[in-house]
Amino acid sequence: MKIIQLEYFCAVSRYHSITQAAQKLYVTQPAISSAIRELEKEFSISLFTRSKNHMTLTKEGEIFYQKANELLNTIKQTSSEFYDLGRKVTPxxxxxxxxxxxxxxxxxxxxxxxxxxxxxxxxxxxxxxxxxxxxxxxxxxxxxxxxxxxxxxxxxxxxxxSDQIVFCVSPEHPLAKEDAVTIEMLKDEPLIMYNTDSVQNATLDSLFESIKVKPHVLMRASQLYTIQNFVKNNLGGAFLYSSLLKNMTGLIGIPIVPTINQxxxxxxxxxxxxxxxxxxxxxxxxxxxxxxxxx
CATH class of the missing domain: 3.40.190.10 (Periplasmic binding protein-like II)
Structure with missing residues (x-):
């Protein structure tokens, strides 16, 4: 049994897929498949139930995963302690x-x-x-x-x-002179949203769902520069933290009612x-x- 075999096994256990595990670990799929076969052969155990594009742990595999995960965590913790003992400063x-x-x-x-x-x-x-x-x-x-x-x-x-989310638009936007907006008022507005795994997005999606509206999302972006340029060119509005506006020109931040604190x-x-x-x-x-x- 090798540490790398346990790492590959645990990755497949988490992602239920050799393909995804290989992508996350930046290794080849055959390397992971081989590691799992070697573990199963060494311990005479079946670790996974295999179906199309999905790997499910067997009952024995679940126990093996718990023990392997504990062992890997212990190794990582011990390595960190050794670095401290050797006064080697890791980033x-x-x-x-x-x-x-x-x-x-x-x-x-x-x-x-x-x-x-x-x-x-x-x-x-x-x-x-x-x-x-x-x-x-x-x-x-x-x-x-x-x-x-x-x-x-x-x-x-x-x-x-603690910050607040505001709705940002260009000075030429039809809502630019509003003192405040509600989610209901934005149901038909073209929106530039943040990327899909953000908490901000999840919060806003929940608010739109609460009024049974699917927002008109023009684009999803992760870079502030892109979002700012789209808004400045009046292509749509964006939800941003109010603190960002102090360093951004050409945008107007409209308070949202009720307030969205973050x-x-x-x-x-x-x-x-x-x-x-x-x-x-x-x-x-x-x-x-x-x-x-x-x-």
């Missing part, structure tokens, strides 16, 4: 959604590196839900997320700020060993959040 892996990072993350990172210049940070762009899932899977150490999703209680968290914060996995670098970043985030509130 802190942080997931950052494109829109949220625009609000304040550059300033936050600069402040952290000024206080801890010897701790490297690796930033990776993911929307909030995906970033939170990667924290659960130990692929990321931390993630900056919109905290308004139902699985937030599965993670440790530190709130940084909490932004940092999350990390529960029950996981936290190395000294990550612990310092979490502590720093708490202090940084206090300065935002005071200002």
């Amino acid at each position: 802190i892996r942080i997931g950052i959604p494109p829109l949220l990072s625009t609000i304040f993350f550059p300033e936050m990172l600069i402040a952290f590196q000024k206080e801890y210049p010897d701790i490297p940070v690796e930033l990776i762009e993911y929307a909030s839900i995906r970033a939170a899932n990667l924290v659960q899977e130990d692929i990321l150490d931390l993630a900056l997320v919109n905290m308004n999703f139902y699985e937030i209680d599965k993670l440790n968290s530190c709130q940084i700020l 909490e932004i914060g940092l999350v990390w996995k529960k029950g996981k060993y936290i190395n000294s670098s990550v612990e310092k970043y979490i502590s720093f985030t708490g202090k940084y959040a206090e300065t935002i509130v005071r200002n």
